[in-house]
């Protein structure tokens with residue numbers, strides 16, 4: 001049975017970093033899925049923007065991020081699973097070998113979790129909430145930005161009570177943390 005790990009957490013708490021470290025350990029029977037990818041590619045198509053610039057961390061990213069959030073909220077209000085479904089379909093279509101573990105590295109909303117649970121069931125899905133102290137996030141480059149840090153996409157999960165695991169990612173290159181995660185997520 002395939003296992004799906006849903007990673008959430010505030011900006012710069014290390015969602016991508018931890019997803020990549022886990023993926024490295026789980027080798028090619030695992031795959032990272034990002035819900036933001038179909039959002040970015042559809043938005044870029046819509047605006048005929050340069051996708052590679054949009055996907056990188058360059059100046060494009062913040063400028064278009066706000067508008068993209070508004071547009072993607074509209075899409076979600078009609079169909080909350082739209083981007084989750086698109087991201088999973090893309091992952092499955094572009095995989096030529098069996099996948100045992102899917103790591104979704106950018107879960108941001110209660111409805112994202114709801115969609116995965118409805119689609120795959122609680123046996124297959126585990127939620128992992130990463131936390132980091134504010135000073136640590138700042139040291140990693142986070143700066144409070146109005147319109148990004150105070151909107152639904154960043155705050156919707158703040159009051160979610162049902163994460164399977166809540167784990168701190170405050171230390172630098174913490175190998176024990178990776179072992180601990182493999183343990184609690186039963187991925188060993």
Ligand SMILES: Nc1ncnc2c1ncn2[C@@H]1O[C@H](COP(=O)(O)OP(=O)(O)OP(=O)(O)O)[C@@H](O)[C@H]1O
Pocket residue numbers: 009010011012013014015016017018140169170171172173174
């Ligand atoms: N435990 C860690 N040890 C060393 N570096 C880390 C650790 N966790 C995160 N980082 C670094 O901190 C930075 C932010 O991490 P990352 O991009 O994974 O955060 P994120 O939660 O995905 O952020 P965003 O929501 O903004 O995309 C990256 O440069 C990453 O390499």
